[in-house]
Amino acid sequence: MKKIRIILYDIREVLYAEFGRVFHDSTVLLIFFIAPLLYPVIFCFMYEKENVTNLPVAVVDQALCDESRRFIHKMDATPEITVKYKCATMAEAEQLMRHCDVHAIFFFPKDFATDLAAKRTAHVAVFADMSSFYYYKAALLGSNAVLIDEMHTIQLERYAADGLTGLQAKEQMQPVAYEEITAFNPTNGYGAFLLPALMMLVVHQTLFLGICLLCGDARENKRSLLVIPARLRTRCTHRVTIGRSLCYLIIYTPITIITLWFIPRIFQLPQLGNLYSILIFLLPFVLAVIFFGMTVGNIFVRYKVSPLLCFAFFSLVLFFSTGMVWPQCNMPRFWYNFSLIFPSTPGVQGFIKISTMGASLSDVRTEYIALWFQTGFYFVTACFSLRFIKKLKLFNIT
Amino acid sequence: MNSNPVYRVFMREYKRLIAYPRYLVILTFGAVLTFVFFATMTDEGQPQRLPVGVVDMDGSYLSRRICHELNATPGVQVKEVFDNHMAARRAMQRGEIFAFYEIPKNTYNEVLQFHAPKFVLYNNAAYLLAGTLCYKQLATMGMLAAGGVQREVLRKKGVGEKQIMGLIQPVAFETRNISNPWINYGVYLMTTLIPAVIAFIALMHTAFSIVRERQRRTVKHWLKKAHGSTVYALLGKMLPYTLWYSLLALTANLIMFGFMDFPMNGSWLLMALNSVLLIVAAQCAACLIAGCINDPSLAMSVSTLYSAMSFSLSGFSFPIDAMPGFFQSFSWLYPIRHYFLNYTDIAINGNNLHQCWPHFCALLGFGLLLLLGAMVLKWQINNNTAEVKREVKKKQTVLSESEK
Numbered sequence: 001m002k003k004i005r006i007i008l009y010d011i012r013e014v015l016y017a018e019f020g021r022v023f024h025d026s027t028v029l030l031i032f033f034i035a036p037l038l039y040p041v042i043f044c045f046m047y048e049k050e051n052v053t054n055l056p057v058a059v060v061d062q063a064l065c066d067e068s069r070r071f072i073h074k075m076d077a078t079p080e081i082t083v084k085y086k087c088a089t090m091a092e093a094e095q096l097m098r099h100c101d102v103h104a105i106f107f108f109p110k111d112f113a114t115d116l117a118a119k120r121t122a123h124v125a126v127f128a129d130m131s132s133f134y135y136y137k138a139a140l141l142g143s144n145a146v147l148i149d150e151m152h153t154i155q156l157e158r159y160a161a162d163g164l165t166g167l168q169a170k171e172q173m174q175p176v177a178y179e180e181i182t183a184f185n186p187t188n189g190y191g192a193f194l195l196p197a198l199m200m201l202v203v204h205q206t207l208f209l210g211i212c213l214l215c216g217d218a219r220e221n222k223r224s225l226l227v228i229p230a231r232l233r234t235r236c237t238h239r240v241t242i243g244r245s246l247c248y249l250i251i252y253t254p255i256t257i258i259t260l261w262f263i264p265r266i267f268q269l270p271q272l273g274n275l276y277s278i279l280i281f282l283l284p285f286v287l288a289v290i291f292f293g294m295t296v297g298n299i300f301v302r303y304k305v306s307p308l309l310c311f312a313f314f315s316l317v318l319f320f321s322t323g324m325v326w327p328q329c330n331m332p333r334f335w336y337n338f339s340l341i342f343p344s345t346p347g348v349q350g351f352i353k354i355s356t357m358g359a360s361l362s363d364v365r366t367e368y369i370a371l372w373f374q375t376g377f378y379f380v381t382a383c384f385s386l387r388f389i390k391k392l393k394l395f396n397i398t
Numbered sequence: 399m400n401s402n403p404v405y406r407v408f409m410r411e412y413k414r415l416i417a418y419p420r421y422l423v424i425l426t427f428g429a430v431l432t433f434v435f436f437a438t439m440t441d442e443g444q445p446q447r448l449p450v451g452v453v454d455m456d457g458s459y460l461s462r463r464i465c466h467e468l469n470a471t472p473g474v475q476v477k478e479v480f481d482n483h484m485a486a487r488r489a490m491q492r493g494e495i496f497a498f499y500e501i502p503k504n505t506y507n508e509v510l511q512f513h514a515p516k517f518v519l520y521n522n523a524a525y526l527l528a529g530t531l532c533y534k535q536l537a538t539m540g541m542l543a544a545g546g547v548q549r550e551v552l553r554k555k556g557v558g559e560k561q562i563m564g565l566i567q568p569v570a571f572e573t574r575n576i577s578n579p580w581i582n583y584g585v586y587l588m589t590t591l592i593p594a595v596i597a598f599i600a601l602m603h604t605a606f607s608i609v610r611e612r613q614r615r616t617v618k619h620w621l622k623k624a625h626g627s628t629v630y631a632l633l634g635k636m637l638p639y640t641l642w643y644s645l646l647a648l649t650a651n652l653i654m655f656g657f658m659d660f661p662m663n664g665s666w667l668l669m670a671l672n673s674v675l676l677i678v679a680a681q682c683a684a685c686l687i688a689g690c691i692n693d694p695s696l697a698m699s700v701s702t703l704y705s706a707m708s709f710s711l712s713g714f715s716f717p718i719d720a721m722p723g724f725f726q727s728f729s730w731l732y733p734i735r736h737y738f739l740n741y742t743d744i745a746i747n748g749n750n751l752h753q754c755w756p757h758f759c760a761l762l763g764f765g766l767l768l769l770l771g772a773m774v775l776k777w778q779i780n781n782n783t784a785e786v787k788r789e790v791k792k793k794q795t796v797l798s799e800s801e802k
Contacts, residue, residue, distance in 0.1 A: 030699055304695045
């Protein structure tokens with residue numbers, strides 16, 4: 001009983017000391033409190049529009065027939081495309097494309113009209129600007145909708161010419177009907193896809209970098225990051241680890257809830273999961289990041305500024321290794337295993353599945369178990385690394 | 399001995415780098431790792447054989463044929479055939495499949511009776527790239543299936559093969575994707591992200607080197623080498639990093655446009671100039687930040703916060719013109735934005751300098767940030783020395799008074 005009380009007393013002492021360190025450091029305050037709240041808001045505003053609309057395109061109409069004009073009008077009427085220029089020659093349109101005035105060219109050749117009249121397949125050439133995936137997507141999305149519509153119109157005309165009209169022609173034209181349902185991201189938008197993952201990553205990186213900064217600060221100033229009660233000396237590093245992690249956990253609980261629950265709500269991102277499963281899922285995530293940060297901070301960081309220098313740019317690789325862009329099943333085996341080192345990988349995957357896709361906790365059990373495993377593993381490494389550097393006498397123990 | 403101040407500062411920084419190469423090695427390793435990561439990951443161009451599902455409630459010849467044909471396309475593979483909607487939805491939520499087809503009961507019968515059965519295509523847009531690709535494949539397959547049925551019927555009616563194509567598909571697109579005909583995803587990502595990462599690293603390293611002078615209280619020594627001019631001091635300090643990171647950026651470009659055969663329609667020289675100017679512009683931004691902010695770690699974190707948005711504001715993934723007006727103007731403050739526009743101008747559109755000079759000028763304009771940083775630095779140093787002198791004077795007067 002007495003021993004437990006001593007342990008709790010030690011943990012409390014470490015916790016208070018760590019709080020003091022966090023709140024007396026303007027850089028850590030910036031990274032812990034401003035960045036995770038500011039960035040999600042900035043990015044939400046940035047990707048507010050979700051999709052490209054009114055993409056300027058040029059049209060070269062050498063067919064000059066009824067159908068080509070109707071086609072062009074319909075394209076202009078789609079939300080994705082605006083026919084900005086009507087050119088007489090391809091060279092003219094090419095010039096516009098080279099100056100980035102338009103992002104796609106639709107070319108109706110002369111035989112477009114003759115092919116249609118002869119009941120053959122008529123071709124429209126599309127030249128798409130590939131500098132951004134979204135220009136290409138908008139151009140194809142808008143023009144494909146028109147293509148299908150126009151196909152049906154012409155098909156009806158042709159069947160009518162063959163003596164099939166009304167219901168008969170319709171049945172003939174569409175023997176199988178379609179419905180397309182875009183799940184979990186109804187507008188097929190960039191923001192709804194990117195932002196939840198980005199917010200998770202912001203939480204991961206700010207927490208990780210903040211902890212590394214604190215470790216570096218302590219080591220640089222040869223100040224004790226341990227604030228271990230003198231009687232503990234070289235044992236009981238787990239008490240210090242627990243005390244410090246409690247401090248970060250207390251700070252990050254409200255931040256995580258605001259960043260990952262309230263901000264998506266305010267900006268109306270798709271959110272199907274309920275708060276409880278999200279919270280239960282996020283607990284091991286935050287803990288794993290804390291212990292991961294402490295391990296890396298204890299072992300590698302010697303100066304306060306070096307984590308920002310050496311780890312910040314790595315966020316990009318971290319983002320791509322979560323498998324949100326390039327699916328995990330298509331990653332080379334080596335990178336897939338590499339990505340499992342970081343809590344962000346199971347964290348982002350699980351969070352997207354719960355929050356965006358409405359999965360239950362049992363659906364994400366692989367990720368959930370992985371996070372707890374990481375928590376346990378990094379807790380042990382954090383304790384041992386602390387003991388290791390203590391043995392090296394890099395710290396004065398107060 | 400050469401008395402050029404920039405050269406003297408350069409030599410001083412160079413010797414330091416050689417003596418303590420730890421960060422240079424780590425950061426170079428980081429840049430190389432990033433390059434290898436993206437190059438090996440996007441090796442296939444587009445993700446191939448993505449897992450999809452089919453909810454086959456019909457179990458007929460037609461539905462099985464659709465499964466087989468889906469499996470025969472390179473883009474997708476049928477991972478599982480489900481017998482109800484819920485199971486497929488759960489699999490999608492678990493991330494096991496990215497899209498699925500639902501083929502209702504009696505489909506084949508209804509097709510034969512011309513009752514137009516309805517196929518439903520669900521795709522998971524939470525994974526945008528994978529979802530979109532699967533959708534594209536499945537939708538094409540659906541079109542082909544419908545076309546196949548139409549063709550069978552028309553054949554039986556005695557319509558000629560040539561006419562059949564005209565009836566099934568009266569209009570078609572011939573898509574020509576300029577400069578990226580394979581729709582290779584690696585081309586999108588790497589051409590902008592790799593220089594962005596190198597610029598990010600150059601910015602952080604330059605800021606770090608300036609910050610270290612303050613931390614070690616060697617500013618005086620540094621300025622002495624530069625004959626007291628902060629502009630020379632900053633220039634000399636930047637130079638070793640400029641050389642090294644420009645070399646990295648140029649090598650990366652050489653590998654991408656040379657060995658990996660990424661499309662390059664313009665002048666190599668301009669592209670090289672573009673890369674070097676990107677590095678210099680990023681370093682100038684670092685000079686301003688590190689020059690203005692006294693606290694070392696605060697300066698570094700502000701540099702990080704600034705650079706972290708560079709990937710989004712380059713506009714390579716989501717176009718800047720679709721962002722709110724504020725961000726459109728804000729993106730001009732990022733060298734990578736100008737780099738990206740120059741890259742599209744040179745490598746994709748094959749333009750030359752008289753076309754893309756505005757953004758080259760903009761990159762050069764970042765030099766003003768260096769001057770601004772130098773001014774602030776000078777002002778701060780003067781302030782500091784004045785303060786120190788005042789304090790010394792105060793102490794002296796106190797001492798002399800106590801002596802009296």
